[in-house]
Amino acid sequence: MSLNCSVFSDTQLGDKISDILSKDTRIKLIDSEFYQILNSVDSFDLLDLVIFNLQQPDRIIAEIERINRLCPNAFLISIFNPNASLTGFFYSTIYAMSDSLISCDSIEEITRYIDILCNRHFCQVRRVDLDCHFDRTDLQILKRIQLGKSNENIAVDLSLSISTVKRRVADAIAKLECDSRSEVPVRSIRVVGDLSEYLDL
Structure with missing residues (x-):
């Protein structure tokens, strides 16, 4: 089984994740810039997996809201950067936004989840x-x-x-x-x- 995946990132780690996924034959990367133009549609259930590595809390919330609206069945993975502004209240808020949102600490963990998702x-x-x-x-x-x-x-x-x-x-x-x-x-x-x-x- 193959997965349509998009990576939303403003870090070098996100670039590294994209590079690794681009070499995985089970993954079809959907360019996040292309995905941005779909904001005006009501539903675009194309993505199976979305990976976040963003530094700004407001942008994390905005992207999760957008994914929930456009791709309600997508599985979300977030790698959180150490950031003093990401409080416990913030974590509780974003995890309440989606039942499909999980957190990973490493690229290895992401790969493990991809294995799971491909097998279902x-x-x-x-x-x-x-x-x-x-x-x-x-x-x-x-x-x-x-x-x-x-x-x-x-x-x-x-x-x-x-x-x-x-x-x-x-x-x-x-x-x-x-x-x-x-x-x-x-x-x-x-x-x-x-x-x-x-x-x-």
Whole structure:
């Protein structure tokens, strides 16, 4: 499976990402400048993957809003630059904007996600107000994101049995509920994708 991808960047790292992706035969790069002219249309569901590496918070928010409008099914990856102006409130804001937004710390992580997306053997799980520590081996968690104990995204390998995934998630919740050190209440769990009919949480 091939992916239509666009890279939005104002850094040298973004240029390096574009260069690496241009050599991946599974990736078809859509020039971001070409994509800019599509602002006036209501929907343009062309992109499978969008990668951000932007320094200005206002531009990050603007691009996410635009992608949500034009390509609602796109998977978003952001590499955040160390920047004092990117507060916990900012992170919470942008992660609330899209269920498909994740964060990567390296080009290697992006490559790993591309492998997942090309295979499509994954389910993205959105967890709200939940601070759990999962066994990375048992759950085969491909990526875990935690932002100030407010949001968490987990990609779960569907090659695991549903009963195993369900038990591990339930165990993690139970552990959290009895963990006196936890400052985060368990408010809700939202499951997106093929696991939704199996996980009655």
